[in-house]
Amino acid sequence: MDTIKAIMTRRSIRRFKDRPVEEKKIETLLQAAMQAPSARNSQPWHFIVITEGRLLSAIPEFHPNAKMLLQAPAAIMICGDIRIEESIEYINTDCSAATQNLLLAAHSLGLGAVWLGIYPREKRVEEIRKLLGIPRTITPIALVALGYAAEDKEPEERFQPKRVHRNRWASQ
Numbered sequence: 001m002d003t004i005k006a007i008m009t010r011r012s013i014r015r016f017k018d019r020p021v022e023e024k025k026i027e028t029l030l031q032a033a034m035q036a037p038s039a040r041n042s043q044p045w046h047f048i049v050i051t052e053g054r055l056l057s058a059i060p061e062f063h064p065n066a067k068m069l070l071q072a073p074a075a076i077m078i079c080g081d082i083r084i085e086e087s088i089e090y091i092n093t094d095c096s097a098a099t100q101n102l103l104l105a106a107h108s109l110g111l112g113a114v115w116l117g118i119y120p121r122e123k124r125v126e127e128i129r130k131l132l133g134i135p136r137t138i139t140p141i142a143l144v145a146l147g148y149a150a151e152d153k154e155p156e157e158r159f160q161p162k163r164v165h166r167n168r169w170a171s172q
């Protein structure tokens with residue numbers, strides 16, 4: 001799929017078929033995520049691939065908007081390493097760029113996915129740390145639920161000409 005088409009047609013998918021995601025596709029998603037830009041090219045990320053049903057179904061117990069994990073065959077936790085990048089703001093930005101790459105790659109590969117916010121919600125960060133055994137030097141930033149879509153979503157037109165300013169800020 002061409003890049004512009006992937007960007008324009010990607011939607012959050014929250015219903016999944018009972019079908020595992022092939023390891024080869026997971027590998028491609030991780031490669032796409034790690035290809036993201038990062039401040040000073042520090043690449044401060046780590047990725048936890050979660051396929052154990054027990055772990056996936058524990059997350060909605062503390063994350064109010066993650067019920068689709070009861071159905072999803074996989075999820076990828078994108079984390080930032082404070083030993084590599086000391087600014088949590090840059091970690092958040094860099095890991096978010098990796099997350100978006102991962103979402104677009106999933107869509108291009110015929111998978112459905114949705115971004116689940118973790119950082120900066122402290123309770124979610126702490127509960128994910130506990131569940132997955134993540135050390136304090138690593139901050140979980142975003143979780144992507146993944147699988148083969150069991151719902152169809154139309155693209156949404158979001159372009160707002162009024163949000164575009166040329167050369168200087170000028171009210172329209």
Ligand SMILES: Cc1cc2nc3c(=O)[nH]c(=O)nc-3n(C[C@H](O)[C@H](O)[C@H](O)COP(=O)(O)O)c2cc1C
Pocket residue numbers: 010011012013014065066114115116117118
């Ligand atoms: C930082 C962030 C956090 C999000 N957290 C959740 C979440 O916890 N649960 C969820 O179902 N969707 C979550 N989403 C997905 C948004 O709801 C979704 O992207 C938005 O409604 C636009 O729809 P679309 O992705 O289909 O274009 C999150 C998206 C972002 C960028």
